[in-house]
Amino acid sequence: TATKLGCTVTVVGKGSIPMLRPLGQQLAEDVQRRNEAHGVTFISNACLVEILADEAGDRVTGVVLDNGQNISCDVVIEALGSLPNTEFLLNNDIDIESGVHVDETLHALRENGEPWDNVYAIGDVARFPIPQFDPKTRRVEHWNIPTEMARKVGKLVALAHGDDRDAHAAELEKPFAPIPSFWSDQFEVSLLAYGLLDQGDDIRLLEGDVGGDCIYGYFTGDAMVGVCGIGMRSKVMGYRNKVGLNFAQ
Ligand SMILES: Cc1cc2nc3c(=O)[nH]c(=O)nc-3n(C[C@H](O)[C@H](O)[C@H](O)COP(=O)(O)OP(=O)(O)OC[C@H]3O[C@@H](n4cnc5c(N)ncnc54)[C@H](O)[C@@H]3O)c2cc1C
Numbered sequence: 001t002a003t004k005l006g007c008t009v010t011v012v013g014k015g016s017i018p019m020l021r022p023l024g025q026q027l028a029e030d031v032q033r034r035n036e037a038h039g040v041t042f043i044s045n046a047c048l049v050e051i052l053a054d055e056a057g058d059r060v061t062g063v064v065l066d067n068g069q070n071i072s073c074d075v076v077i078e079a080l081g082s083l084p085n086t087e088f089l090l091n092n093d094i095d096i097e098s099g100v101h102v103d104e105t106l107h108a109l110r111e112n113g114e115p116w117d118n119v120y121a122i123g124d125v126a127r128f129p130i131p132q133f134d135p136k137t138r139r140v141e142h143w144n145i146p147t148e149m150a151r152k153v154g155k156l157v158a159l160a161h162g163d164d165r166d167a168h169a170a171e172l173e174k175p176f177a178p179i180p181s182f183w184s185d186q187f188e189v190s191l192l193a194y195g196l197l198d199q200g201d202d203i204r205l206l207e208g209d210v211g212g213d214c215i216y217g218y219f220t221g222d223a224m225v226g227v228c229g230i231g232m233r234s235k236v237m238g239y240r241n242k243v244g245l246n247f248a249q
Pocket of ligand 1: 141183
């Protein structure tokens with residue numbers, strides 16, 4: 001990490017704690033505390049309004065925040081989120097509101113909601129339903145999604161061009177139903193998560209101790225919609241198939 005290489009690191013964020021939405025209050029606070037223990041400074045509820053440069057305009061010298069604070073620095077790393085780049089699809093009768101809207105078999109949808117037979121979208125740009133969770137469509141920007149989507153679409157395209165009509169029809173009946181997952185390594189902290197953590201309104205410690213290795217479950221009623229562990233990797237993986245069960249309304 002930059003801190004381990006001897007750099008002074010300051011994290012500036014608009015929210016009260018970093019990663020609050022994906023992790024929830026308890027775990028986000030825990031991750032912040034662990035980073036602070038390694039010397040990382042956090043400035044919350046603040047936005048960057050200006051990047052300062054040297055006289056020649058060649059090098060960054062600092063940043064100005066909307067709370068008036070001025071921080072000297074040599075490097076600025078932006079992490080502002082992403083916007084789907086769909087302009088090239090304009091005027092093609094494809095619903096491109098907030099990404100390319102696809103159905104449960106990843107066929108792109110026309111503006112009237114009908115699927116195209118031969119147009120698919122996969123990866124970060126695709127806005128898709130996850131049937132075992134809820135009827136909403138969402139973009140999920142995690143590595144496992146484009147990989148699993150590519151597998152599904154590859155199979156559909158191959159079957160569509162093959163002779164086995166029944167196999168193609170059967171594959172069309174199977175909705176794409178991934179368990180979103182992400183991991184992150186920060187100092188000694190190794191996070192692994194499955195599901196849609198931000199959908200949980202009740203976060204429970206399932207195993208381990210707060211501040212040590214532990215696993216949190218994210219629930220809506222009795223349904224576990226997500227699980228996230230610090231350490232305990234194999235145990236977290238054991239929860240994977242329990243996530244999203246019985247949640248579909
Ligand atoms: C800094 C960062 C850290 C991340 N860390 C993690 C992580 O720890 N774990 C995790 O699960 N996920 C992580 N992600 C998310 C993960 O990288 C993405 O979900 C994944 O790369 C999406 O793959 P993709 O193929 O859909 O899109 P991309 O990898 O973005 O590939 C899209 C490609 O399409 C090209 N392209 C765009 N427009 C056009 C066009 N008009 N014509 C031709 N080509 C075009 C782009 O140049 C790009 O090469 C991270 C992302 C970022 C940015």
